[in-house]
Amino acid sequence: MTLPVVVIGLSHKTAPVEVRERFASGSEVLPEVLARITARAEIDEAMFLSTCNRVEIIGLPKLASSHEESARLASHAIRETLRDHIGAHSIEELREYLYERTGEDAVRHVFRVAASLDSMVLGEPQILGQVKDAYDAAVAAGALRSNLSRCVSRAFSVAKRVRTETQLGAGTVSISSVAVDLAKRIFGDLGDRTVLLVGAGEMAEAAAKSLGQQARSIRICNRSFERAANLASHFNATAAPIEQLESELVMSDVVVASTASKNFVITRDLVKRVMKQRKGRTLFFVDIAVPRNVDPAIHEHIDNAYVYDVDDLESEVAENMRSRQAEVAQAERIVEAELALWLQWARGLNVNPTIVALRAKTRGVLVAELERSLGTRLKHLGEAERAALAQMIESATNKLLHAPTTRLKQAAGASDGNDLVRAAQHLFDLPAAPAPEPTSANVSPKKPAPESEERLPH
Amino acid sequence: MVNETVAEGLFYLTAAAYVAASVLFLRFLVRGKGDVGVLGPRLIGVGAALHAVHIVVASLVLHVCPVEGIHFPVSVASMSMAIAYVLARRRLKIEVAGAFIAPLALTSLLASRFVGSAEPSARTKSAILPFHVTTNLFGVALFTLAFSAATLYLIQERLLKKKRIDGVFRRLPPLDVLDRAEHRFLLAGFPLLTIGIITGTLWARRVEMGSSSEVLRSVFGYVTWLVIAAVLFLRAAAGWRGRRAAYGTIAGFGFAVVVLMFYLLRAPSPGTVTASRDAPSAAGLSLAAAAPPAPSSAVELAGAKPRRPEMQP
Numbered sequence: 001m002t003l004p005v006v007v008i009g010l011s012h013k014t015a016p017v018e019v020r021e022r023f024a025s026g027s028e029v030l031p032e033v034l035a036r037i038t039a040r041a042e043i044d045e046a047m048f049l050s051t052c053n054r055v056e057i058i059g060l061p062k063l064a065s066s067h068e069e070s071a072r073l074a075s076h077a078i079r080e081t082l083r084d085h086i087g088a089h090s091i092e093e094l095r096e097y098l099y100e101r102t103g104e105d106a107v108r109h110v111f112r113v114a115a116s117l118d119s120m121v122l123g124e125p126q127i128l129g130q131v132k133d134a135y136d137a138a139v140a141a142g143a144l145r146s147n148l149s150r151c152v153s154r155a156f157s158v159a160k161r162v163r164t165e166t167q168l169g170a171g172t173v174s175i176s177s178v179a180v181d182l183a184k185r186i187f188g189d190l191g192d193r194t195v196l197l198v199g200a201g202e203m204a205e206a207a208a209k210s211l212g213q214q215a216r217s218i219r220i221c222n223r224s225f226e227r228a229a230n231l232a233s234h235f236n237a238t239a240a241p242i243e244q245l246e247s248e249l250v251m252s253d254v255v256v257a258s259t260a261s262k263n264f265v266i267t268r269d270l271v272k273r274v275m276k277q278r279k280g281r282t283l284f285f286v287d288i289a290v291p292r293n294v295d296p297a298i299h300e301h302i303d304n305a306y307v308y309d310v311d312d313l314e315s316e317v318a319e320n321m322r323s324r325q326a327e328v329a330q331a332e333r334i335v336e337a338e339l340a341l342w343l344q345w346a347r348g349l350n351v352n353p354t355i356v357a358l359r360a361k362t363r364g365v366l367v368a369e370l371e372r373s374l375g376t377r378l379k380h381l382g383e384a385e386r387a388a389l390a391q392m393i394e395s396a397t398n399k400l401l402h403a404p405t406t407r408l409k410q411a412a413g414a415s416d417g418n419d420l421v422r423a424a425q426h427l428f429d430l431p432a433a434p435a436p437e438p439t440s441a442n443v444s445p446k447k448p449a450p451e452s453e454e455r456l457p458h
Numbered sequence: 459m460v461n462e463t464v465a466e467g468l469f470y471l472t473a474a475a476y477v478a479a480s481v482l483f484l485r486f487l488v489r490g491k492g493d494v495g496v497l498g499p500r501l502i503g504v505g506a507a508l509h510a511v512h513i514v515v516a517s518l519v520l521h522v523c524p525v526e527g528i529h530f531p532v533s534v535a536s537m538s539m540a541i542a543y544v545l546a547r548r549r550l551k552i553e554v555a556g557a558f559i560a561p562l563a564l565t566s567l568l569a570s571r572f573v574g575s576a577e578p579s580a581r582t583k584s585a586i587l588p589f590h591v592t593t594n595l596f597g598v599a600l601f602t603l604a605f606s607a608a609t610l611y612l613i614q615e616r617l618l619k620k621k622r623i624d625g626v627f628r629r630l631p632p633l634d635v636l637d638r639a640e641h642r643f644l645l646a647g648f649p650l651l652t653i654g655i656i657t658g659t660l661w662a663r664r665v666e667m668g669s670s671s672e673v674l675r676s677v678f679g680y681v682t683w684l685v686i687a688a689v690l691f692l693r694a695a696a697g698w699r700g701r702r703a704a705y706g707t708i709a710g711f712g713f714a715v716v717v718l719m720f721y722l723l724r725a726p727s728p729g730t731v732t733a734s735r736d737a738p739s740a741a742g743l744s745l746a747a748a749a750p751p752a753p754s755s756a757v758e759l760a761g762a763k764p765r766r767p768e769m770q771p
Contacts, residue, residue: 182623188551279697282634299619304700306618315624320659 009056021291475505536566538599600647742748
């Protein structure tokens with residue numbers, strides 16, 4: 001194992017929406033969760049990612065007796081944090097919904113998530129923004145400082161490469177656009193239909209974009225009227241306060257709900273009243289919020305009213321996936337190539353202490369010999385000569401260690417790199433290489449570390 | 459003889475066009491293969507055109523008005539349905555409803571060959587009866603289309619409620635399109651049915667009700683009118699749309715079919731109808747009026763071949 005990164009979480013692939021909504025949380029909860037996870041002695045760095053379809057904690061453990069042991073302890077700590085997050089007595093009851101990745105698999109997972117290869121709608125652009133938000137929150141909370149920060153930064157580069165080098169993100173694809181496609185399957189043409197967006201966040205904006213000029217009119221209803229009015233002004237829509245929700249529902253045909261509310265905004269009783277006023281005209285709800293905004297009982301019990309949540313959109317999404325298989329394969333190749341580079345770098349973390357120790361020992365021996373000579377036989381030398389000798393010692397150290405340093409770094413990328421490291425330690429009587437120091441690699445403790453890496457995308 | 463052969467040939471060509479359309483539509487529905495947006499409706503259109511020519515030729519051969527007898531009206535009704543579909547499918551966006559229409563048209567065409575046969579021995583002098591039969595035939599054609607749309611609606615609605623939105627759901631017309639089509643066909647058919655009921659009632663006053671089946675036929679005719687009227691009224695006044703309207707439409711169509719069955723399967727009851735000597739058998743297709751029994755001229759109308767007397771209804 002190179003770096004014992006651990007990822008534990010749940011997604012649309014492992015848990016239904018009614019389970020995911022127990023874990024989902026808004027940005028206001030992020031600092032609290034991050035504080036809880038970084039307070040754990042087993043965890044050195046962490047990031048908490050919460051989206052509609054995914055909730056996960058990515059953690060880098062503190063040094064233990066081995067990478068495997070570190071990962072095991074970190075896994076336990078992350079599970080307990082998730083348990084506390086949802087206020088459950090035990091996380092074991094939810095074990096079947098959770099996935100866990102460690103080491104190389106965990107890094108691959110992070111890369112794939114950022115590149116939208118693990119999204120419900122492949123190539124959808126929102127996920128990268130959500131990962132960046134989670135990254136920023138973790139950095140601000142001091143939870144990301146060094147190697148895990150590099151890992152996530154690298155994931156941004158991977159996502160950027162996938163977007164620029166493949167057509168995975170081509171076309172307007174998002175949960176919202178898929179929802180609009182489904183509405184068209186029910187109504188045929190939206191040209192004589194009114195679409196109501198409940199909520200005025202990113203998802204509502206994406207839905208408004210997907211609708212474009214297709215709908216007769218777009219109405220936006222939000223708790224904050226100001227925000228609704230702001231969004232409405234961009235899309236030639238009409239804004240309404242949440243208090244008018246009932247009358248808005250009466251005049252609408254398609255409702256896209258995406259608020260951050262933890263409770264149902266649209267209840268069965270409300271829709272019962274609305275359907276009477278609508279004289280039974282079909283009303284289609286697409287609930288893309290997690291936690292859900294629309295009571296699913298409406299779908300079961302009210303005629304001509306249909307409620308679809310994010311999980312129900314999967315078959316629509318499957319169509320989208322089928323046409324993108326070639327792009328997916330290309331994107332996966334990019335992920336693997338980037339993962340190989342990352343692993344090479346990460347293995348270098350094992351070599352660096354040995355190189356530093358070798359260099360320190362060599363230089364130490366030479367400097368000690370020089371100082372002994374300068375104190376006795378070379379006592380007469382002036383400052384200029386002494387400086388020249390010091391320079392000579394530096395050059396000699398560099399030249400002498402150039403070949404072994406290069407070979408060790410090259411070996412770091414190979415599978416048998418550790419053998420060479422152990423040989424060097426044995427031959428030069430160097431201390432055994434410890435697990436990578438999280439704050440090494442020229443990183444100040446409170447800042448993310450990527451200056452020696454490629455530039456971050458933001 | 460030549461004309462009989464032509465009529466026979468047209469019959470088979472019509473059947474072939476309907477079979478081809480049925481296969482095309484069913485293949486599309488079951489396997490999702492083929493393009494039914496253009497070819498399917500065109501095949502039904504070709505079938506309807508051949509069907510119309512067949513009816514004209516066969517009626518000329520037999521010297522029978524197409525609205526007389528039993529099997530001719532059945533044939534005319536199915537042809538009207540196919541024509542109405544071809545005319546309305548693009549405006550109502552119900553191309554895939556051809557999956558219902560083509561087999562129904564085929565079944566009606568084949569049925570017309572085997573049920574009833576009548577070349578009236580006497581012609582009526584009344585202008586009411588042909589008018590009555592014609593309006594009823596067109597009404598039945600439109601109700602069949604409404605029934606098809608309602609059935610497809612219920613299938614779509616069930617799939618949507620079960621959240622099975624791949625496969626067949628994608629191939630059928632959108633839910634609201636079907637609801638709208640069903641309503642439009644009902645609206646178009648209802649005035650024709652109403653005229654049929656009125657003219658049938660007027661005609662019934664001239665004849666004497668004989669068997670109980672004739673009474674029942676009249677009762678079911680009025681019930682059909684009431685059910686369709688209720689579906690339209692409740693939709694406008696109480697918002698009975700979607701599933702309820704579809705069930706109502708299917709029920710109304712069911713009653714219409716019962717009336718048709720009473721007529722097609724009726725037993726001849728000589729001597730019970732005083733006006734029978736003057737009345738053509740086509741009056742029996744009326745959804746409301748009790749019509750006299752069909753005269754027993756032995757001509758197989760569908761194929762323009764004489765039928766044996768023992769096969770008379």
